[in-house]
Amino acid sequence: MSDSEANKAIVHRYFEMFNSGDLSRLADIVSEDYGDKLEGQTxxxxVVRSYLKGLKASxxxxxxxxxxIIGEGDRVAVMNRVSGTQVNDFGDIKATGNRVDFAAFQFYRIADGKLAEHWEVADFAKFQEQLTAKPAATAFKSFQNTLKD
Incomplete structure (x- = not known):
């Protein structure tokens, strides 16, 4: 198996672990000093364990x-769907029972057989809209509406 294939397999294991909700083997997949570049993360x-547990709790x-999924060298890029139903509070947002489904793009750096860094771009506007049932008035949507005239 090539390094790129081995790195993609690590990302697959991480996704499978999260989906199962069993984080007991997180240290086998994620480095101790894992750098999550998601907004607000340290x-x-x-930190990652707490974040993942919080997502699964909500x-x-x-x-x-x-x-x-694409792998090259020590990097793996993933285009994925995120979906689920909010049954418990999510930060300041009380439980809604709403289902969310949105796209995300993940970018990982692998070192010594573990995830070392993570960057993410996701459709958080769609997530927010689905969660709160309030249409998001984003600048891009406003721009698109001006093109329809």
């Missing part, structure tokens, strides 16, 4: 579904 495996059926 580094470290315990959305017990949250799943990450890989739609495309």
């Amino acid at each position: 580094s470290g495996i315990e 959305f017990p059926d949250f799943t990450w579904t890989i739609e495309q």
